[in-house]
Amino acid sequence: MLKRSSYDILGLSGDFEFGDIKKAYRNAIKKYPPEQNPQEFKLISDAYDVLTNEDYFLRHIEKDLSLLDINIEVKADETVDNSKYLKDIFEVPFII
Amino acid sequence: MTITMAKKKTKEFDKNQLLSLFVSKNYQKVISKIKQFTIKGVSDEQLREVELECYEKLAASNFENGDINRAIRDIESLLKLDESEKYKLIKLKYLCYMENFQMAIEFAKDLIVSKNANVKKDAIFLYLLANVYHGDYELELEYLKHLTVAKKNYVLAMRALFKEEMAEALKFLELSNPRAKIEKENIQAIQAILSHQELQNSDMLKPLYRFLIFADTTNLQNTKATREIQKEIVSKFSKEKENKDIKNLIALKSSIPIKSIIDKVSDKELQTKLIYNNIMLLVEKQNDREEALKLFVKYRNDLVNIVESAHLLIILKQSVEDKKSDNILLGFFDTYLKLHHKKLASFQKDFIFVYLFNIVKKEATSDLIKEYKGEHIIFLLSVFPFMDKYEASNQAQINAIMKKYSALHLKLIASFIELIDSTDEEFDILKDSAKEQILNRVTILLDIMKNLERPHKNYKATIMHMLSVVSKFIQQYDFKENEKVYLLASETVNYFVDYYNIDKKDMSKEVDELFASIKKKKSVRIKTKKTEENIFDMMKKLMKGFDGDEDFFDDEEFDYGDGDEDDEEYFYDEDDEEYLDSVKEMFIEALKDKKDPFATMEELKIVPHMVFDFILDLLAQSVKYNVFKNIWVAQLLEWLDMEIAESEYRDVAVQYILKYAKKDANVASLFFEHILISVESQKRESLWYLKWLEAYTDLVDDYDLGIDKLYQYGVYHFIFIQDKKKFKALSGAKRKKMFNKYKKLEALNA
Numbered sequence: 001m002l003k004r005s006s007y008d009i010l011g012l013s014g015d016f017e018f019g020d021i022k023k024a025y026r027n028a029i030k031k032y033p034p035e036q037n038p039q040e041f042k043l044i045s046d047a048y049d050v051l052t053n054e055d056y057f058l059r060h061i062e063k064d065l066s067l068l069d070i071n072i073e074v075k076a077d078e079t080v081d082n083s084k085y086l087k088d089i090f091e092v093p094f095i096i
Numbered sequence: 097m098t099i100t101m102a103k104k105k106t107k108e109f110d111k112n113q114l115l116s117l118f119v120s121k122n123y124q125k126v127i128s129k130i131k132q133f134t135i136k137g138v139s140d141e142q143l144r145e146v147e148l149e150c151y152e153k154l155a156a157s158n159f160e161n162g163d164i165n166r167a168i169r170d171i172e173s174l175l176k177l178d179e180s181e182k183y184k185l186i187k188l189k190y191l192c193y194m195e196n197f198q199m200a201i202e203f204a205k206d207l208i209v210s211k212n213a214n215v216k217k218d219a220i221f222l223y224l225l226a227n228v229y230h231g232d233y234e235l236e237l238e239y240l241k242h243l244t245v246a247k248k249n250y251v252l253a254m255r256a257l258f259k260e261e262m263a264e265a266l267k268f269l270e271l272s273n274p275r276a277k278i279e280k281e282n283i284q285a286i287q288a289i290l291s292h293q294e295l296q297n298s299d300m301l302k303p304l305y306r307f308l309i310f311a312d313t314t315n316l317q318n319t320k321a322t323r324e325i326q327k328e329i330v331s332k333f334s335k336e337k338e339n340k341d342i343k344n345l346i347a348l349k350s351s352i353p354i355k356s357i358i359d360k361v362s363d364k365e366l367q368t369k370l371i372y373n374n375i376m377l378l379v380e381k382q383n384d385r386e387e388a389l390k391l392f393v394k395y396r397n398d399l400v401n402i403v404e405s406a407h408l409l410i411i412l413k414q415s416v417e418d419k420k421s422d423n424i425l426l427g428f429f430d431t432y433l434k435l436h437h438k439k440l441a442s443f444q445k446d447f448i449f450v451y452l453f454n455i456v457k458k459e460a461t462s463d464l465i466k467e468y469k470g471e472h473i474i475f476l477l478s479v480f481p482f483m484d485k486y487e488a489s490n491q492a493q494i495n496a497i498m499k500k501y502s503a504l505h506l507k508l509i510a511s512f513i514e515l516i517d518s519t520d521e522e523f524d525i526l527k528d529s530a531k532e533q534i535l536n537r538v539t540i541l542l543d544i545m546k547n548l549e550r551p552h553k554n555y556k557a558t559i560m561h562m563l564s565v566v567s568k569f570i571q572q573y574d575f576k577e578n579e580k581v582y583l584l585a586s587e588t589v590n591y592f593v594d595y596y597n598i599d600k601k602d603m604s605k606e607v608d609e610l611f612a613s614i615k616k617k618k619s620v621r622i623k624t625k626k627t628e629e630n631i632f633d634m635m636k637k638l639m640k641g642f643d644g645d646e647d648f649f650d651d652e653e654f655d656y657g658d659g660d661e662d663d664e665e666y667f668y669d670e671d672d673e674e675y676l677d678s679v680k681e682m683f684i685e686a687l688k689d690k691k692d693p694f695a696t697m698e699e700l701k702i703v704p705h706m707v708f709d710f711i712l713d714l715l716a717q718s719v720k721y722n723v724f725k726n727i728w729v730a731q732l733l734e735w736l737d738m739e740i741a742e743s744e745y746r747d748v749a750v751q752y753i754l755k756y757a758k759k760d761a762n763v764a765s766l767f768f769e770h771i772l773i774s775v776e777s778q779k780r781e782s783l784w785y786l787k788w789l790e791a792y793t794d795l796v797d798d799y800d801l802g803i804d805k806l807y808q809y810g811v812y813h814f815i816f817i818q819d820k821k822k823f824k825a826l827s828g829a830k831r832k833k834m835f836n837k838y839k840k841l842e843a844l845n846a
Binding site for chain 2: 052054057067091094095096
């Protein structure tokens with residue numbers, strides 16, 4: 001099953017160390033208090049467990065695939081207007 | 097003015113040859129032969145007709161293929177022979193397609209007043225369009241009334257389009273409702289282009305519309321305008337496609353070509369993340385792990401920067417059989433650990449170490465593991481299970497490991513216990529030296545365990561299980577000769593009973609039996625072993641050929657041999673043979689009487705290593721008495737609890753079949769056919785299955801058994817799968833041999 005990366009869920013990126021995982025977890029919980037964000041809390045605590053709890057890690061390692069958060073903006077499709085070319089190239093829709 | 101005199105043609109060309117050129121649509125050559133040679137037996141008028149038809153067909157074919165310049169050259173050549181309006185109309189059409197509207201308008205003037213109504217209508221249609229394309233939107237309305245409703249509205253639509261009156265254009269197109277399906281679809285295509293809507297591709301669409309909607313340049317007229325516009329359209333479409341691809345990837349809808357990511361995203365970090373997610377989607381949505389692994393290997397130098405990448409690589413490697421990519425593992429994890437070891441929990445590193453150590457058997461692997469303080473993993477995997485003498489350093493290592501709890505360490509210890517257990521099952525076929533060595537190792541293990549200092553409470557169940565397995569195992573050895581080990585085991589059990597405060601009532605049956613043995617001063621297993629053991633289990637063990645250290649039949653380069661007596665030792669016993677003969681007789685009698693033959697086998701006592709000969713002899717007899725049916729081979733195997741495709745049988749079965757072939761090749765091939773067919777399709781891409789196919793086709797060839805469908809399937813399947821999987825063991829001479837068989841088959845089929 002595809003899940004969001006545990007590191008992404010905890011907001012960890014770049015140069016961090018193992019000890020930072022706990023801090024990141026606390027920050028995430030502060031940001032999303034469990035009583036108000038039960039679903040987000042589950043994600044956060046699962047992410048924390050998979051990175052710090054060996055039993056949990058071994059139970060999930062072989063079945064869980066994680067996806068990375070990607071912040072990228074793709075330009076909205078420009079309307080492709082090819083109508084002008086109908087005037088440049090001769091064609092008729094009929095059989096003649 | 098130049099006057100050209102017709103050259104007198106002296107050489108002759110055969111009429112039939114000319115006809116043959118014509119039939120084969122070689123029109124250019126027909127024209128050239130008519131020009132150069134005298135064609136006997138064909139009148140000048142007939143030749144002129146042929147020439148006209150050739151030019152007309154050439155022009156039409158060039159036009160359809162988009163070569164408007166050649167088309168107009170052909171039609172002009174034609175007009176030199178015949179200036180009829182029919183051909184002039186074609187020229188008018190080509191002039192329009194060449195965008196030579198000025199000339200088209202001039203040229204049309206004679207045709208729009210033609211007495212031929214059809215010519216007139218088409219000429220007016222082209223004439224009016226040429227005017228519009230030429231920029232003259234003042235349509236001569238009196239001509240419009242000569243057109244059909246569809247064409248009239250189309251002309252008006254085009255005029256509106258040129259005047260930038262899009263709504264009008266669409267309105268007229270709506271009114272232009274031609275009857276022919278092909279024309280209707282083309283009108284719809286123009287509407288789609290004008291209103292930027294998507295459309296299903298169709299072969300009926302004219303080249304320009306296909307080009308504008310799908311960037312498909314097939315048969316597009318090769319004019320200056322199309323050449324210029326092509327680049328624009330293709331680039332527009334590729335940008336649009338890349339945008340769509342990336343959007344799909346970000347929305348996690350589907351994986352996309354990596355090229356789209358690289359072309360579209362210049363930021364290296366983002367690019368790598370997208371490649372990573374793309375591989376994930378390839379696994380999840382397309383279930384194509386092979387391709388996913390290939391991509392991972394290709395982009396590993398970028399992916400290694402992502403902390404999650406080790407997990408992905410291990411998952412991919414575990415699900416794809418690809419030894420080639422083993423080569424990159426050490427390098428990848430070397431870099432990975434350099435970059436990320438500080439981010440990882442010790443158990444995550446251990447997990448990588450275990451994986452790496454099991455796959456890449458190199459000294460450099462141990463060095464890498466040691467560099468990141470993973471000596472304990474090397475100890476658990478390569479020292480702990482193979483201790484031949486007691487060493488204080490080993491004791492210290494295991495003390496340190498078991499003081500703290502780790503689920504992974506527990507798993508490694510548990511797998512060692514499984515090893516002891518499986519050795520117990522294979523005990524009878526072990527060589528004496530192997531038995532001695534194992535007893536020594538078990539003794540050292542007990543010593544180590546007895547001196548274990550304060551193991552973590554979570555190891556309690558595992559340790560007690562280990563002691564049960566060891567207690568059972570040592571019962572394989574005579575008590576009197578090995579009393580010390582029995583006592584050491586009991587002392588070790590007692591040590592842990594005290595340490596973990598276990599109630600003796602809760603001890604396992606095996607531990608109870610250990611104490612009982614010590615009390616009675618004899619092993620509880622040795623005496624009863626032979627009578628209790630299932631004869632078919634024994635058979636399996638013997639077939640597996642286990643000798644302690646080697647997995648003989650799992651060797652990829654293993655050769656089935658040629659069926660000579662020297663290939664493997666046989667252990668026939670006259671009494672057993674007599675007994676088996678009587679069973680075979682009973683079996684065949686039952687088959688002949690249409691009774692259940694397995695009923696006669698309830699009390700079967702069979703010498704295990706003779707099972708294949710037994711089966712093959714039964715087959716031979718059933719063939720002899722004409723009672724053979726495919727179904728009972730499957731029943732027989734089921735009754736014997738044998739699945740030939742299982743690793744314990746699959747190599748040895750082929751050996752016995754080849755050996756039996758010397759006695760009766762037909763029966764051997766009959767059994768071989770059965771087992772080949774019975775293999776599930778997903779297992780048919782395995783190395784061993786290809787080896788079976790190789791052996792089967794060799795059998796058929798060696799004994800001239802005749803090529804049948806299975807033989808053909810075997811050869812084709814072998815080549816196909818080997819080319820796909822590229823098993824080392826089957827490359828070179830083996831692949832060449834099968835390819836020669838393939839060539840023979842092709843020759844036969846031809």
